[in-house]
Every structure is written in C-alpha cells, then in structure tokens.
Amino acid sequence: MVEPRHVTVIGAGVVGIATALTLQRDGHRVTVIDRLAPGQATSFGNAGGMGVTEMQPASLPGTIWKVPGWLTDPEGPLAIRPAYLPRLAPWLWRFWRAGGWDKVTALADAQAALNDRARADWQPLLAAATLTDQLKVNGALTLYRDDAGYRADALSWQLRRERGVEIHAVGPDEIHQLEPDIGPGFARGVLMPDWGHVLDPERIVTGMATRFVGDGGEIVRAEVTGLVTEAGQPEGGRVTALQTTIGERPVDRLVVCAGAWSHKIAAWLGDTVPLESERGYHVTLPAAPVALRRMVIIGEDHFVMTPMSMGLRIAGTVEMGGLDGAPNMARARVLLDKARRVLPALVGAAAVEGKTEWSGHRPALPDTIPVISAAPGFANVFYGFGHGHLGLTQAAVTGRILADLLGEGETGIDVSAYRVGRF
Numbered sequence: 001m002v003e004p005r006h007v008t009v010i011g012a013g014v015v016g017i018a019t020a021l022t023l024q025r026d027g028h029r030v031t032v033i034d035r036l037a038p039g040q041a042t043s044f045g046n047a048g049g050m051g052v053t054e055m056q057p058a059s060l061p062g063t064i065w066k067v068p069g070w071l072t073d074p075e076g077p078l079a080i081r082p083a084y085l086p087r088l089a090p091w092l093w094r095f096w097r098a099g100g101w102d103k104v105t106a107l108a109d110a111q112a113a114l115n116d117r118a119r120a121d122w123q124p125l126l127a128a129a130t131l132t133d134q135l136k137v138n139g140a141l142t143l144y145r146d147d148a149g150y151r152a153d154a155l156s157w158q159l160r161r162e163r164g165v166e167i168h169a170v171g172p173d174e175i176h177q178l179e180p181d182i183g184p185g186f187a188r189g190v191l192m193p194d195w196g197h198v199l200d201p202e203r204i205v206t207g208m209a210t211r212f213v214g215d216g217g218e219i220v221r222a223e224v225t226g227l228v229t230e231a232g233q234p235e236g237g238r239v240t241a242l243q244t245t246i247g248e249r250p251v252d253r254l255v256v257c258a259g260a261w262s263h264k265i266a267a268w269l270g271d272t273v274p275l276e277s278e279r280g281y282h283v284t285l286p287a288a289p290v291a292l293r294r295m296v297i298i299g300e301d302h303f304v305m306t307p308m309s310m311g312l313r314i315a316g317t318v319e320m321g322g323l324d325g326a327p328n329m330a331r332a333r334v335l336l337d338k339a340r341r342v343l344p345a346l347v348g349a350a351a352v353e354g355k356t357e358w359s360g361h362r363p364a365l366p367d368t369i370p371v372i373s374a375a376p377g378f379a380n381v382f383y384g385f386g387h388g389h390l391g392l393t394q395a396a397v398t399g400r401i402l403a404d405l406l407g408e409g410e411t412g413i414d415v416s417a418y419r420v421g422r423f
C-alpha cells in the first residue's frame with residue numbers, strides 16, 4: 001500500500017502528464033505546473049512513433065565520421081548553428097565517448113529495458129483516457145535506395161537483432177505491395193511489425209490531461225522560476241516550495257519532467273546535466289492524396305512519414321543550436337522536398353494545400369538514454385527527462401518507474417543506468 005502524498009510535477013508534456021496520471025492512479029494527490037497548456041511544447045508535433053525497437057544509441061562507433069558530410073549537406077539530417085558550437089563542444093565530446101565499442105551494448109540494453117515495457121505501461125493510461133483506438137500497431141517499414149545505405153546502418157540492425165527484435169527483409173516487389181504509394185527506387189526494405197504509431201500525439205496528451213483533471217488532478221498554468229530548499233540530515237535536503245510567476249507554492253514531493261528545459265531546474269539543485277536541444281521539424285499535409293498503411297522511415301535521408309488523423313506528417317532533422325534561437329523553417333521545407341522524391345502523389349500544389357509546419361526541442365542526452373532518477377541531494381525530488389527521439393514511446397514506462405521510486409516500491413527494472421549522476 002503506497003502512502004498517499006501531494007506530488008507536484010513540473011511539465012505538462014507527454015512525460016509529465018503520463019507521470020501525473022500514473023501517480024494519481026496510485027492514489028496520490030497531484031498538481032501539474034507548466035507555463036503552457038498540456039502538450040503544447042515538443043509533445044505536440046512529434047512523428048507519433050511507438051518506436052519500441054529503437055534501442056541503438058544515436059552515437060555508434062563510426063557515427064562521428066559521418067558528421068562532417070551531414071553538416072556540409074544543406075539537405076543533410078544534422079545541422080549545428082556555428083555560433084552555438086563552443087557551448088555544444090562538451091556535449092559533442094560526451095556524445096563521441098558514448099559511441100565507443102565498450103559502451104554501446106550496455107546503452108542498447110538500458111534503452112531496450114524501457115522499450116520492452118513501453119506498450120504494456122501505455123495500456124492502462126490509454127484505456128483510462130479512452131484513447132486506446134488512437135494507437136495503431138501496424139509496424140514500420142525502413143527503406144534504403146541501395147545496399148550501401150543499408151550497410152551504413154548494419155550495426156544498429158545487429159543491435160536490434162541481438163535483442164530479439166522481429167525484423168523482415170523485403171525487396172522492391174514487397175515494398176510496393178506493402179506501401180503502393182511509395183515510388184520506385186528502393187532496393188531494400190526492413191519491416192519491423194512491433195512498431196506502432198498514434199494518430200495524433202497532441203491528443204494523447206490532452207486526452208490524458210482531461211482524464212487527470214476529471215479525476216481531481218490540478219493543472220496550474222505558470223512558469224517555475226526557482227525552488228525554495230532547506231538543508232536536512234541525514235537524508236539530504238528538501239524542496240519546500242516552488243517560486244513561480246504566480247507566487248510561491250508549497251511542495252511535498254516534486255517530479256521534474258520539464259523536457260529540454262529540465263537541466264535548468266536540476267542545476268538549481270546542484271545537479272549538472274548535459275541536456276541539449278535537438279530541434280526537429282515537421283510538415284503536416286491534410287490534403288495529401290496518400291494512404292500509407294504504417295510509418296515509413298527513409299534510411300539514407302533520416303526522416304519519417306506517419307499517416308495521422310489530421311493528414312500525412314513528415315518529420316525529422318536534428319538541429320543543434322540551443323533553446324533560444326528562432327527555428328529555421330527552411331528545414332521543414334527540405335523535409336517536404338525529400339518526401340516528394342519518395343511519394344510521387346505529393347508533386348503538385350493540391351497535395352500540399354493547407355500544410356502546416358512546426359518545430360520542437362527534443363531533450364537530448366549525449367548517451368541517448370533518459371534520466372529517470374531520484375535527485376541525489378534532495379530526498380523529495382525525482383527526475384524524468386531527456387528522452388530524445390523516444391519521449392512518446394517511453395512516457396508511460398517513465399511515469400510508472402517514477403511512481404514506483406516515489407512510492408518506494410519495486411521498479412521491476414534496474415534503474416541505475418538512468419541515474420542523474422552518471423555524467
């Protein structure tokens with residue numbers, strides 16, 4: 001039996017709201033605080049993938065040597081804003097170090113441990129919010145133009161295979177049968193049946209938030225500007241209140257799920273976390289005359305296409321330039337240009353009528369895996385952030401683990417890999 005607490009969650013993105021709903025269902029009284037309405041930051045516009053097979057770290061042996069080519073290609077999948085490079089250098093160093101042969105299998109195991117539980121932990125939350133029909137488990141199809149493209153990703157396929165992921169190699173004829181709208185020019189495909197996607201990532205957050213409020217949860221709209229702490233022995237200090245734009249609010253237990261901004265809050269507690277924004281972009285085409293049956297990933301070009309309830313969403317790109325600069329929407333248009341080379345039906349003005357463009361900040365740690373952890377110096381504080389490309393996928397399992405840590409229950413998973421102090 002968990003002792004009921006009042007828990008404050010900073011952040012109303014998919015991770016914060018999934019955590020809040022889980023804590024509430026465990027019997028706690030929960031307040032969520034965010035400067036925005038639920039799901040209006042990064043969780044609004046992601047590609048919707050339940051990428052449960054994606055355990056390979058972003059940094060793999062050899063990845064770093066691909067970076068110069070990506071950076072010099074104006075249509076490449078990675079951009080670094082030059083003025084930001086000096087601030088980014090320590091993160092890049094850590095990223096490179098995380099890609100050593102001695103590290104990747106442990107990182108892949110840690111990511112796989114979360115992904116293995118991801119769908120099971122989503123089920124009760126989706127059911128509670130009557131969102132079960134929003135998740136389609138139709139698999140994902142990754143496409144390569146030639147063998148060289150496939151071979152460049154060979155290690156990530158090997159890591160998946162070694163961890164039991166079901167993978168089917170398909171050729172041009174099967175690609176056409178699986179996805180008739182895809183144009184010619186792809187020599188190899190890889191089908192992963194375990195993938196799923198949601199029909200609208202924003203709706204997943206707002207649907208859970210509605211259920212949370214309906215069951216007595218509180219959502220407060222304000223920015224957290226500081227923390228009031230008191231020292232304590234022997235169990236460490238405590239956070240006693242939040243300073244916010246609408247005044248001070250008392251705290252019993254605190255969970256930080258503030259996405260790409262979380263390191264700023266952790267720093268107030270003396271925890272230095274190398275969290276950076278990997279800005280991504282999407283274009284959504286409500287009138288696209290295309291009916292993809294599943295998520296399609298273009299291997300060489302590093303972008304994805306998802307059939308959603310509001311249209312076809314094309315998403316991708318990693319742009320590293322901090323949290324403060326304006327987005328470069330030309331990058332969203334590059335995604336559209338690339339998609340037009342894959343889906344012949346997108347050529348022509350009618351196909352893109354009503355299109356919307358968006359960008360958001362993926363919260364990225366250099367070793368790819370998130371922080372899911374108690375705060376070392378503060379007995380009543382917990383962290384859940386840094387999910388990078390997998391925040392939607394891992395939101396529910398993160399919420400479940402945080403609720404177990406907070407309730408001093410069994411997490412059912414070795415959480416040492418996700419500790420905040422690992423850097």
Ligand SMILES: Cc1cc2nc3c(=O)[nH]c(=O)nc-3n(C[C@H](O)[C@H](O)[C@H](O)COP(=O)(O)OP(=O)(O)OC[C@H]3O[C@@H](n4cnc5c(N)ncnc54)[C@H](O)[C@@H]3O)c2cc1C
Pocket residue numbers: 010011012013014015016033034035036039040041042043044045046047048049050051222223224225257258259260261262279280281282315316359360361362363385386387388389390391392393394
């Ligand atoms: C283009 C793109 C495609 C993606 N595709 C996928 C995908 O297919 N599958 C997948 O699993 N993931 C995907 N992701 C990643 C996923 O979207 C993120 O990992 C996830 O949304 C992060 O959720 P979050 O709740 O941590 O952060 P957010 O949604 O950013 O929420 C954090 C919240 O904290 C609030 N906040 C921060 N600081 C404060 C403060 N001081 N005071 C008050 N409020 C504060 C912010 O306002 C914000 O609302 C994609 C991301 C992008 C950009």
